[in-house]
Amino acid sequence: xxxxxxxxxxxxxxxxxxxxxxxxxxxxxxxxxxxxxxxxxxxxxxxxxxxxxxxxxxxxxxxxxxxxxxxxxxxxxxxxxxxxxxxxxxxxxxxxxxxxxxxxxxxxxxxxxxxxxxxxxxxxxxxxxxxxxxxxxxxxxxxxxxxxxxxxxxxxxxxxxxxxxxxxxxxxxxxxxxxxxxxxxxxxxxxxxxxxxxxxxxxxxxxxxxxxxxxxxxxxxxxxxxxxxxxxxxxxxxxxxxxxxxxxxxxxxxxxxxxxxxxxxxxxxxxx
Numbered sequence: 087x088x089x090x091x092x093x094x095x096x097x098x099x100x101x102x103x104x105x106x107x108x109x110x111x112x113x114x115x116x117x118x119x120x121x122x123x124x125x126x127x128x129x130x131x132x133x134x135x136x137x138x139x140x141x142x143x144x145x146x147x148x149x150x151x152x153x154x155x156x157x158x159x160x161x162x163x164x165x166x167x168x169x170x171x172x173x174x175x176x177x178x179x180x181x182x183x184x185x186x187x188x189x190x191x192x193x194x195x196x197x198x199x200x201x202x203x204x205x206x207x208x209x210x211x212x213x214x215x216x217x218x219x220x221x222x223x224x225x226x227x228x229x230x231x232x233x234x235x236x237x238x239x240x241x242x243x244x245x246x247x248x249x250x251x252x253x254x255x256x257x258x259x260x261x262x263x264x265x266x267x268x269x270x271x272x273x274x275x276x277x278x279x280x281x282x283x284x285x286x287x288x289x290x291x292x293x294x295x296x297x298x299x300x301x302x303x304x305x306x307x308x309x310x311x312x313x314x315x316x317x318x319x320x321x322x323x324x325x326x327x328x329x330x331x332x333x334x335x336x337x338x339x340x341x342x343x344x345x346x347x348x349x350x351x352x353x354x355x356x357x358x
Contacts, residue, residue, distance in 0.1 A: 149192055149193070149194060149195055150194050150195070150348050150349070150352050151194070151195045151196070151197055152194055152195070152196055152197065152246070152247050152348075152351070152352075152355070153196075153197050153198075153199035153243075153245065153246040153247070153355075154174075154177075154178060154181075154196050154197065154198060154199060154246060154247050154248075154249055155199045155200050155201075155202075155243035155246040155247070155248050155249065156169075156174040156177070156198075156200070156201040156202070156249050156250075156251065157201070157202045157207060157240070157241060157248065157249070157250050157251070158201075158202070158203050158204045158218070158250075158251045159204065159214075159215050159217060159218025159219075159250045159251065159252050160204060160218040160219050160251065160252055160253040160281065161204045161208065161218060161219060162219065162253060165251065165253060165281045166203050166204055166205065168281060168284075169201070169203070169251050169281065169284070170201070171198075171201050173284060173285075174198055174201045174249075175198050176285065177249070177284065177285075177292060178196050178197065178198045180285075180286050180292050180293075181196045181292050181293060181296060182195055182196055184286075184290060184292065184293040184318075185292075185293045185296055185297075186335045186336070187335045187336050187337075187341050188334060188335040188336065188337060188338075189335070190335060193336070193341060193344050193345065193348070194300075194344070194348050196247075199243065199246050200243070200246075202240050202241070204218065206240065207238070207240045207241050210236075210238045210240065210241050211237075211238065212232070212235075212236035212237070212238050212241045212242070213232050213235075213236075214229065214232040214233050214235075214236045214241060214242070215241060216232075217229055217232075217250070217252060217278065218250070218251075218252045218253065219252075219253055219255070219261075220252075220255060221255050222255075223257075224265070224267070226267065226269065229278075230269060230271055233248075233269075233271065233276060234271070234274075242276075244274075244355075245355050245356070246355065247275050247276065247277070247296075247299060247355075248275075248276040248277070249276070249277045249279060250276065250277065250278050250279065251279055251280075251281050251284070252278050252279070252280060252281065253280065253281055254266065254278075254280040263280070264280045264282050264283055264288060265280065266278055266279045266280050266283055266291050266294075266295050267295065267298070268294070268295035268296060268297065268298025268299040269298065269299065270298065270299055270300065270301045270347070273301070273347055273350045273351040273354055274351075274354055274355075275299035275300070275351065276299065277295045277296065277298075277299055278295075279291060279292070279295060289312075289329055289330070289331065289332050290318060290331065290332040290333060293318050293332070294318055294319060294332055297318055297319050297336070297340070297344075298319075300343070300344045300347050300348065300351075301343050301344070301346075301347040302319050302336075302340055302343060302344070303319070304319055304320070304321035304323050304324065305317045305319045305320045305321065306320070306321075306324035307320040307321075307324075307328070307329065307330050308324075310328045310329070310330040311328050311330065312328045312330065312331075313330070313331060314328065314330035314331060315330060315331050315333050315334055316329060316330030316331060316332055316333070316334060317332065317334050317335075317336070317337065317340075318332050318333075318334065318335065318336055318340075319332070319336075319340065320332055
């Protein structure tokens with residue numbers, strides 16, 4: 087019914103793409119130079135080719151990198167058991183794969199910084215942690231104010247994008263609710279991700295909520311069904327159809343907003 091669950095993604099390494107041609111060139115060189123003195127310089131040639139492959143990869147110097155700090159705010163044991171460092175690193179891999187423009191080019195990069203479990207932060211004075219298992223109506227402004235008032239770096243890391251694992255609730259669905267939220271917060275962003283949406287389940291939640299964190303609103307997708315390919319920020323909120331699969335990258339207007347806010351965000355986070 088929903089988009090596929092993405093398995094643990096391997097970390098990309100410098101020169102990962104482009105090594106195939108290098109290997110083919112190496113094989114050709116060995117055949118051509120076998121028995122010749124020129125073979126002695128082959129390691130130097132290959133080193134140069136490998137350097138060029140690394141230098142021309144997707145991760146250029148102009149792509150900003152953002153640390154992400156994960157905190158489990160739900161106190162439920164089964165949720166804390168389900169979220170460990172490997173889970174958090176996998177979320178980073180998902181973001182780096184899918185938080186992209188329509189041409190699949192990356193706009194920013196994300197890097198795992200830390201994970202704090204509920205047990206590690208339950209003694210905090212920050213009221214913000216109550217959102218983890220909150221049974222009232224969600225109010226963005228109320229929780230934003232509590233987030234900004236929290237002085238505990240275990241809960242709110244001032245130099246990172248904070249990603250909170252919660253158990254969402256609604257009057258109609260109880261804790262079967264899976265709503266998640268991304269908040270730009272004047273470019274001091276955070277994300278509230280329902281634990282059942284980890285691992286890229288249910289309409290591409292990681293990149294969608296991160297889009298909100300970078301200042302994007304929803305996009306209308308008239309007539310879209312749950313299996314329709316749509317923009318990452320598509321939503322049924324418009325009342326014209328489902329949000330769809332949210333598997334099409336950000337459009338030009340969205341890319342411009344992300345880049346503008348990323349520059350401001352980088353300065354604010356670096357200042358801490």
